[in-house]
Amino acid sequence: MDSVLSPSDEHLYLPATVTRSAKILIAGHFGAGKTTLVGSVSEIKPLRTEELITEASTGIDDLAGLPGKTETTVAFDFGRRTLSPQLALYLFGTPGQNRFTPFWEHLFHGALGALILVDTRRLQDSDPVLGLFEERGLPFGVAVNEFEGAPRYARDEIRQALALDDDVVLTSCDARNEVSSIHALIAFIEYLHRSRRLEHLS
């Protein structure tokens, strides 16, 4: 099926009164539930985009098909939820491979922060993504996506296992559930608001 919509697909458009947007990144290790949470909260069918990244540093010639070039695809998915007649919230599920490429700047730019999902069966897999946001100074919170059959730990134990600072918000959710996902987002935004963590934006 081709992805071009006809201009009459009005449902895709925001109400004409919407003038502002906000962005939250949904991050986490491979399979943590990022796409699921985005889909649970989104009012539109989640969309996906891909960017071709050329990794070698020799410039233009990389794209001319010379041997030795490295092209990888950075894919992310996103959804949208209109929160008021004026404001639309965008949720961006970050790429599964949590390795910084310059394209991440586009994801970071203007984001309020990142909610990092973790699966308690793979806590150690969260290190690269936590490192990415710590290094960058983008505020983040952590939500345990409670898969059934996954071990349940006390919050303190998880905090310790992830080496989270005491003040970083730690919550839990079922990413498949809309209201549960919204509650996790609320906990995260309350934390940002409480700590006025917006310095990164200036």
Place this chain on the structure above:
Amino acid sequence: MRGPRRDPDMVRAYVRTRGHSSPSRDGLTLTTLVRAADRPLHGLDVEALRVMRICRGPLSIAEIASLLDLPPTVALIVVSGLLDTGHLDSPAPAGQPDISVLEEVLNGLRALAVR
């Protein structure tokens, strides 16, 4: 029918110029909202026309990229040019969020959670 998918050569051309011509407007982001202004379309290239056709109502640049199957960096460049020529409008200056945005987001999410 194959449909108007993106032309790989065009994408490469844009990608090639990326280092030299980043979007001319500071503060343009993937979540910047734009919509078509009422201006004649003659003289626009194929990609610009596709963007104009889809921008009948407010959309983010990320949505434009995804719906037209354009790499996000290409969509940023095309939209930036169309804002410069007045073919697209952005309803609000693409400023950085401030504390009032957090409050609006919070109020909106809380309203959804108690429905």
